[in-house]
Amino acid sequence: MRYRSVLLKFLSALIVFGSWEIAGRIPVSFAFPTFIESMAAFWTLLVDGRMFVAYVETLKPLVVGVLISASLGIGIGLAIGLSRKFDWLVSPIFVVMQTAPLAALIPLLVMVYGIGLTSKVFVVCIMAMPVIVLNTSGAVRNTPASIIEMGQSFLGTRLDVILKIILPAASPIIFAGLRLGVSAGFIGAILSELKITPTGVGDIITYSRSIADYPSMYAAIFSIILLAVIFLNVLERIEEYLFKGSRQTYVSE
Amino acid sequence: MNDKTSDIENAVSVHNVYKNYGDVEALRDLSLDFPRGQLTSLLGPSGCGKTTLLKIIAGLLRANSGEITVNGQPVAGPGPDRAFVFQDFALLPWANVIRNVAFGLELRGVDRSEREAIAEKYIGDVGLKGFEKSYPHELSGGMRQRVGLARALSVDSQVLLMDEPFSAVDEQTRRKFQEDLLKLVKNESKTFIFVTHSIEEAVYVSDQVAILLPRPSRVSEIIRPEGFRHKDANSIRRDPEYLDIVDRIWASLRTYVE
Numbered sequence: 001m002r003y004r005s006v007l008l009k010f011l012s013a014l015i016v017f018g019s020w021e022i023a024g025r026i027p028v029s030f031a032f033p034t035f036i037e038s039m040a041a042f043w044t045l046l047v048d049g050r051m052f053v054a055y056v057e058t059l060k061p062l063v064v065g066v067l068i069s070a071s072l073g074i075g076i077g078l079a080i081g082l083s084r085k086f087d088w089l090v091s092p093i094f095v096v097m098q099t100a101p102l103a104a105l106i107p108l109l110v111m112v113y114g115i116g117l118t119s120k121v122f123v124v125c126i127m128a129m130p131v132i133v134l135n136t137s138g139a140v141r142n143t144p145a146s147i148i149e150m151g152q153s154f155l156g157t158r159l160d161v162i163l164k165i166i167l168p169a170a171s172p173i174i175f176a177g178l179r180l181g182v183s184a185g186f187i188g189a190i191l192s193e194l195k196i197t198p199t200g201v202g203d204i205i206t207y208s209r210s211i212a213d214y215p216s217m218y219a220a221i222f223s224i225i226l227l228a229v230i231f232l233n234v235l236e237r238i239e240e241y242l243f244k245g246s247r248q249t250y251v252s253e
Numbered sequence: 254m255n256d257k258t259s260d261i262e263n264a265v266s267v268h269n270v271y272k273n274y275g276d277v278e279a280l281r282d283l284s285l286d287f288p289r290g291q292l293t294s295l296l297g298p299s300g301c302g303k304t305t306l307l308k309i310i311a312g313l314l315r316a317n318s319g320e321i322t323v324n325g326q327p328v329a330g331p332g333p334d335r336a337f338v339f340q341d342f343a344l345l346p347w348a349n350v351i352r353n354v355a356f357g358l359e360l361r362g363v364d365r366s367e368r369e370a371i372a373e374k375y376i377g378d379v380g381l382k383g384f385e386k387s388y389p390h391e392l393s394g395g396m397r398q399r400v401g402l403a404r405a406l407s408v409d410s411q412v413l414l415m416d417e418p419f420s421a422v423d424e425q426t427r428r429k430f431q432e433d434l435l436k437l438v439k440n441e442s443k444t445f446i447f448v449t450h451s452i453e454e455a456v457y458v459s460d461q462v463a464i465l466l467p468r469p470s471r472v473s474e475i476i477r478p479e480g481f482r483h484k485d486a487n488s489i490r491r492d493p494e495y496l497d498i499v500d501r502i503w504a505s506l507r508t509y510v511e
Contacts, residue, residue, distance in 0.1 A: 144341075144343075146339055146340075146341050146343040147343050147344075147345060149308075149313055149337075149339070149343065150337070150339060150343035151360065152313060152331055153311050153312070153313055153331045153335075153336070153337040154331075154336070154337075154356065154357040154360050154361075154404075154408065155331055155332070155333060155357075155360055155361060156360040160360055164356075164359075164360075165345070168345070168347050169345075169346075169347075243347075
């Protein structure tokens with residue numbers, strides 16, 4: 001069974017990369033390289049070290065932005081989930097953040113915060129924070145009423161109930177929100193490099209395009225997807241490991 | 254203190270309690286006494302406010318007016334003198350049996366080694382020895398409720414409040430639970446308040462059955478099934494007095510069941 005799932009994944013990769021290769025050979029556009037050309041460029045970028053240097057630059061706003069989004073987002077989400085008033089006060093901001101056309105807001109951010117790291121961190125936060133906040137508040141609000149009553153009836157203080165009941169009960173969904181936040185943050189980091197100042201991987205993309213080195217451009221895009229997939233898989237494994245017991249939430253029959 | 258409180262004949266007293274949910278009157282002028290060391294059932298059709306009354310006694314809900322006293326002290330909120338057994342068990346799914354049973358003590362700030370020793374004793378008492386490290390999702394419904402019961406027993410409260418504790422377990426487990434409950438009432442000097450919608454169950458386990466009628470709820474009748482209380486668990490269900498009381502209660506409730 002496990003063997004077959006590996007086989008199917010391999011087959012799926014073969015179909016995607018195969019059609020890429022064919023589309024590149026036709027070619028559908030002179031700006032669309034084949035899969036093999038792109039992989040060769042990917043290899044060159046890896047070997048001459050440009051890729052690593054670029055990622056150090058790209059990961060900076062991503063890491064800072066995700067850390068800020070996670071700590072602030074979980075805190076705010078918790079407050080929204082616990083207090084109706086806070087919900088009314090703050091929730092609309094995050095709904096707006098989630099639906100706002102970010103690319104249109106970037107020029108505004110640049111005017112206020114310049115073209116440095118701050119603006120990029122902002123873009124990452126705008127992408128990552130809403131989903132973290134909304135997941136956290138939803139999870140907190142969905143804590144089963146009976147286990148909260150249980151905590152109260154066994155003389156738990158408000159803080160006990162939050163720390164020992166609500167947070168653990170909400171943590172699987174909070175973590176899922178973090179995972180979604182990280183993947184949104186990835187998009188934010190790349191977007192900010194393309195729209196604000198070309199640094200890191202965004203620089204490889206912009207520069208390769210400007211000199212018509214399309215294989216390198218697609219190699220850079222490919223590397224972003226690859227890194228995001230690997231990172232999300234790792235987070236998913238951590239999630240499975242942490243919450244393997246509470247995943248099977250029981251239903252009283 | 255202890256001598257003085259046990260002088261009071263009723264462990265819990267409810268006087269002239271009113272409770273409204275918005276415009277809906279849930280309880281009107283309800284008064285009821287719960288004698289010490291006995292099991293009192295609150296019996297009635299669904300929506301008659303029996304769980305509301307139990308939660309008011311627990312301090313989880315506030316009455317609009319009226320007086321509730323436990324050992325002569327007015328109730329202002331949850332207290333160490335009362336422990337609650339929940340209909341849906343209310344276990345922490347991420348915690349194993351021993352942590353769940355010890356959770357009441359954990360919230361009271363008892364040390365880990367001490368509270369686990371106490372929990373272990375009650376896990377044995379309810380027949381779950383060997384399951385200390387199991388998680389709730391690995392247990393059957395009946396076993397989960399035993400965990401809930403052990404948690405309530407381990408905080409050693411004088412009053413146990415049970416909200417339809419056996420309604421979510423299967424029929425055979427339920428019968429076993431009822432027999433075990435009779436032993437528990439006999440062996441522990443605790444006062445039990447037991448909410449149920451099963452007439453047979455109420456008559457089988459209770460020293461006193463309070464029949465509540467709905468909308469708004471009030472106590473319509475108090476029945477004390479005493480004749481067969483000394484008999485052993487197996488013969489109660491065939492006792493003529495038991496069967497008579499079950500019939501009588503059904504006759505008075507049937508007009509309220511649609």
